[in-house]
Amino acid sequence: MQNAQNDSGGWDKAAIGALFDLKTGLLDRRVFCDEALYRLEMERIFARGWNFMCHDSQLPNAGDYLVNYIGEDQVIVVRDEAGTVNVLLNTCRHRGNALCRAEQGRAKTFVCSYHGWNYALDGKLIGVPGQKTYYHDDIDRTRLGLVPARVESYLGFHFATMAEDAPSLSEFLGDVGRTGLGMVNAFGDIEVVDGIQKNIVDCNWKIAVDNLFDWYHVMYSHASAGSAGILNLAEILFPNDQLVMLGEYGQAISGPGVTKAMQAQIDQMSDEQRVEMSKDLVRSGMRVRPRSADELMGPVGVRSVGHPNIFPNLWITLSGMQLCLRLPRGPHRTELWWYTIVPKQAPAKLKQRMVRTAIHLFGPAGLLEQDDGENWSQSTRTSQARSSQKLGHNLKMGIGKDEVIAGGNGEHYIETCVNEHGQRWFYRCWAEWIAARDWAELRANHSPVPEGTV
């Protein structure tokens, strides 16, 4: 069998290293369309990294399952009788047929529709029709269970990796990733609202990720949402109060930040006063967080009302009210999955208002989101043409203009105006992920959090 681990399709370390020039901020546009790079991403980012699978509230009972992806591999995410969430490759060990063809549901076992092999909720092969008669008992069921991924969780978010040598989820997330997930939980225990919006955009998945750090496009791309009256863009952008946090392995948070002075005022307020202050802010997602958020997000993170990305493809938006997963479907196609989050204890009326806000802003019919797909698909299309491809994807905004501030608790952050630090960090780490052959190499060679001038 081909050893995919070492098949880099002609992309050696030097060639990968030359794809992004940190000094100029120019990215080689082949990263959006080269088939061999895409295969490396599947191998060295998605199979190797920790992929978001689901939130605990999505699988309340034993037998509840949903289908998600690790790269292009479908996986069954299922709660077994012991309460454990398992992630199993959705492929029968006999002829490879998919076990689950529904997106979600309830199951007692998984039965293959081809020859009837059946598997328990933990993936064990429990039945092979004709085991005695046709196989003459010459088949070892214990070696033919559904292939499990490693699963670990933080704050009820389940992640999975195919890499046995991967570090713990906690190490992978680091402070910045944990702050990002903390943002989702900042208002107390949460639940995912029933219904994941799913649509397909003809764009490279990284263009969609790149865009979440991009607070430069909002005023222009989404001008029509502003003029339609869905929200006042000027009120939410704070172009001169941007807070950026960068973490190892590509974790990042970027976007508007509450100033230190403002935070000092908030720190003096009771939770009741904070709720009162947030009443008119639901639509923009800028609710004032309760005191308990300080611990989940840290003293700097708690000031962020920007966008975390859990590397590589889980965007957290509206201050944690929605998650968007960007699933690659080939170099030129991306499936977008939108999850909506509400605090479990919130009054029904507030939950309803949050759900409607989510529907009206994001998703394929959302008044903000409608215009993004157009930009992303055209940027991807032009990257495929010979002469256009040779021009760089330009990420030079603010290079060398900002200082990383080191906080007292090991946190590193940048306070500046609208910038492209998040995007540069994402592509820099992306290149390190696909240049490294295994976790040992990635651990040894990945960039530490930048210090000094950036």
Place this chain on the structure above:
Amino acid sequence: MSSVERAKPSSNWADLSQAERVALQYSVEQFLYEEAALLDARKYREWLALVAEDIHYWMPIRRTVTRRDLEFEFTKLGAMAYFDDDYELLEMRVKKLEASSAWSEDPPSRSRHFVSNVRILGMEGDQITIDACFHVYRTRLNTEVDSWVGRRTDVLRCSGASFKLLKRHIFLDQTVIASKNMSTIF
């Protein structure tokens, strides 16, 4: 007297004569065609004038599920959806379509709304519940094609000689939406 006004006092589909039913069916279909024509002609303001101010315009999320899970095929009211709009939201959509900076619709898409299999399910007071199939075909830029097919439950409110759209619940046949957006009114 129009068929709408003639049918109204009885308020009961079962009590209508065959001729009254045919006339009402004709009026309902003409209303739906008129509405579709306005959307295809990009006359969104004029379309909005046919919408009742207490409208509920909703498209739930459909999922691929097994037969035993069919009760979960569509998300329920109040859960996530693709559209869950009142009049104010629809007016925002129209404002957005009219804006000079609505990039997803400039150059504008070309759409064709087909409505068929129109059945009057019942009447209550001044409201008529209908069920219809639709095919919204959209082409965009030079080569992009989107095709959305499904079923609708509409409630029309009698209004003078015609109707106003009081409810539109849209049940799409697609589960994963194979389009970069739905910057469209269904």
